[in-house]
Amino acid sequence: MSMRTSWADSVSAAENAAAGGGGNRSTYVPPHLRNRSASSDSLAALPQGGPAPVNAAPTGGNRWAGPRNDYNRSGYSGGGGGRGGGWNNRSGGWDRGRDREVNPFGDDDSTEQESGEPENTGINFDAYEDIPVETSGDNVPPPVNTFADIDLGDALNENIRRCKYVRPTPVQRHTIPISLAGRDLMACAQTGSGKTAAFCFPIISGIMRGQSAQRAPRMPRTACPLALILSPTRELSSQIHDEAKKFAYQTGVKVVVAYGGAPINQQLRELERGVDILVATPGRLVDLLERARVSLQMIRYLALDEADRMLDMGFEPQIRKIVEQMDMPPPGLRQTMLFSATFPKEIQRLASDFLSKYIFLAVGRVGSSTDLIVQRVEYVHETDKRSHLMDLIHAQKANGSHGKQALTLVFVETKKGADSLEYWLCSNGFPATTIHGDRTQQEREYALRSFKSGNTPILVATDVAARGLDIPHVAHVVNFDLPNDIDDYVHRIGRTGRAGKSGLATAFFNENNSSLARSLSELMQEANQEVPAWLSRFAAKASYGGGKNRRGGGRFGGRDFRRDSSFSRGGADHYGGGNMSGGYGATSGYGAGGGYGASGYGGSYSPGVTSAWD
Numbered sequence: 001m002s003m004r005t006s007w008a009d010s011v012s013a014a015e016n017a018a019a020g021g022g023g024n025r026s027t028y029v030p031p032h033l034r035n036r037s038a039s040s041d042s043l044a045a046l047p048q049g050g051p052a053p054v055n056a057a058p059t060g061g062n063r064w065a066g067p068r069n070d071y072n073r074s075g076y077s078g079g080g081g082g083r084g085g086g087w088n089n090r091s092g093g094w095d096r097g098r099d100r101e102v103n104p105f106g107d108d109d110s111t112e113q114e115s116g117e118p119e120n121t122g123i124n125f126d127a128y129e130d131i132p133v134e135t136s137g138d139n140v141p142p143p144v145n146t147f148a149d150i151d152l153g154d155a156l157n158e159n160i161r162r163c164k165y166v167r168p169t170p171v172q173r174h175t176i177p178i179s180l181a182g183r184d185l186m187a188c189a190q191t192g193s194g195k196t197a198a199f200c201f202p203i204i205s206g207i208m209r210g211q212s213a214q215r216a217p218r219m220p221r222t223a224c225p226l227a228l229i230l231s232p233t234r235e236l237s238s239q240i241h242d243e244a245k246k247f248a249y250q251t252g253v254k255v256v257v258a259y260g261g262a263p264i265n266q267q268l269r270e271l272e273r274g275v276d277i278l279v280a281t282p283g284r285l286v287d288l289l290e291r292a293r294v295s296l297q298m299i300r301y302l303a304l305d306e307a308d309r310m311l312d313m314g315f316e317p318q319i320r321k322i323v324e325q326m327d328m329p330p331p332g333l334r335q336t337m338l339f340s341a342t343f344p345k346e347i348q349r350l351a352s353d354f355l356s357k358y359i360f361l362a363v364g365r366v367g368s369s370t371d372l373i374v375q376r377v378e379y380v381h382e383t384d385k386r387s388h389l390m391d392l393i394h395a396q397k398a399n400g401s402h403g404k405q406a407l408t409l410v411f412v413e414t415k416k417g418a419d420s421l422e423y424w425l426c427s428n429g430f431p432a433t434t435i436h437g438d439r440t441q442q443e444r445e446y447a448l449r450s451f452k453s454g455n456t457p458i459l460v461a462t463d464v465a466a467r468g469l470d471i472p473h474v475a476h477v478v479n480f481d482l483p484n485d486i487d488d489y490v491h492r493i494g495r496t497g498r499a500g501k502s503g504l505a506t507a508f509f510n511e512n513n514s515s516l517a518r519s520l521s522e523l524m525q526e527a528n529q530e531v532p533a534w535l536s537r538f539a540a541k542a543s544y545g546g547g548k549n550r551r552g553g554g555r556f557g558g559r560d561f562r563r564d565s566s567f568s569r570g571g572a573d574h575y576g577g578g579n580m581s582g583g584y585g586a587t588s589g590y591g592a593g594g595g596y597g598a599s600g601y602g603g604s605y606s607p608g609v610t611s612a613w614d
């Protein structure tokens, strides 16, 4: 038997077993078959062979003393049977025939739907093609060129088609084969380049293959997801949930979201109906874990989106609690995937605690912005910022935008500042709304909806909206107040110029932002932007500011922290050399000059900030 059993093989094996061998209550039913029959309680299916003798789930204090010898870490080797009894013991889920899955594509038969403007086909993927790619780690699986090259399964392929994704983005081309091979991953790729699908596809596909043997614990009110996707904000978790539901449509894989600020009872009810993939913010998840309404002992996949943010000072204690101090399988027994557009080295070092023999992947320079975004920096005194903003918005109105209203996202420093700017804009006849951590969740969601729909085409936001949000038609990001940290700038401007589309970002700069001058001008140079002479003068005067503003050595150098001698720890067992492609073949320039000394990461968030995000 080949080491890697194809998805199709396991489907047909499962179908054969289902046809012939009903009634075995301790056998695995792949998610895609759970939809098939109303009497699915008795539907038993074996991918291969018979059920492995499955031991009881670990319980009580010594969580990892529990027998786990049946856990098939090679993942896809196909032998050894299924998740004995796991699914059938679940308290609900799609297999019960009670829940009707809502079509997230919003059409009656989306398989036939070909009409309408295809949203994702006009993507300028060529813009990504000559981007340098660096991988490091042992035995890196090669990238693929098309979705058809990857064995994701028919149902998922159909959803990819419904999403109108014609071909994989570079980060998808590289990471999906790595994840499907069961490898841990730290992936860095530019904003708007399709990272969500990059971690969702392998998780969904892996759950559909479902060949790891484990018994679901007998805890009727405790949900035991197989995959956990953590993100820093409620809105981002909600967005990932919406995306994942599309990708998982009719696969039988159930996705549930849990985040703070929303009624917990509704989330509990959803969880009780069964969950395969749980998307969550850390605070709400800790709450659910402490109430014993969620157990992590079945987790096979852990994805941290915006991973550097999740591991900075604001979130790290919660993440350690979730990942290390509850009942989640340790690295090596789960697959861990970390994704972000930025990854300071100090955070990379921290992150390696959560990973096992991982592959590092950088598509483009770590922390670089995409050159699809035209970046402008204007010198504006504090007192002139409002009138300057008004000029920009007037100019934009005059420009118009392809029939759709162009949206403008304005970032400010403080929640109070957001409220007062919103008030001022509205009283000057510009429909604006605001999103920040002092607003109720209902207000936040309403504001986002109103912005997306164009009802209020100006959104004034704090950093709570800086990461991950994928809002079509954001034509312009204005950094009314620049952040202190260049990585925050990268995420903020990344709300435009997504999926191959172009965008504009304008920053108001004055003396208060001197510490950002150098990293900002370097970043702009890297993205082939015009750096004003006055900014270069600021940059020449300024020494590197504190914290993360200190960027790593030379251009395209020193990205995987394992390649930087100052970070290598004794027994760095897992680093196995590196590889760059895309025109930057020489791998010199790694090593010294890293810039992120051990004290280099200043952590600009205090723990108190967490509640505003989560």
Ligand SMILES: Nc1ncnc2c1ncn2[C@@H]1O[C@H](COP(=O)(O)OP(=O)(O)OP(=O)(O)O)[C@@H](O)[C@H]1O
Pocket: 120, 123, 164, 165, 166, 167, 168, 169, 172, 189, 190, 191, 192, 193, 194, 195, 196, 197, 340, 341, 467, 468, 469, 470, 494, 495, 498, 499
């Ligand atoms: N293969 C693809 N073909 C076409 N569009 C795609 C493809 N993959 C993703 N997209 C679209 O690209 C947009 C950006 O994707 P996504 O939100 O995952 O970016 P991201 O890399 O996570 O960005 P950020 O760093 O800001 O979180 C989304 O609208 C998504 O639907």
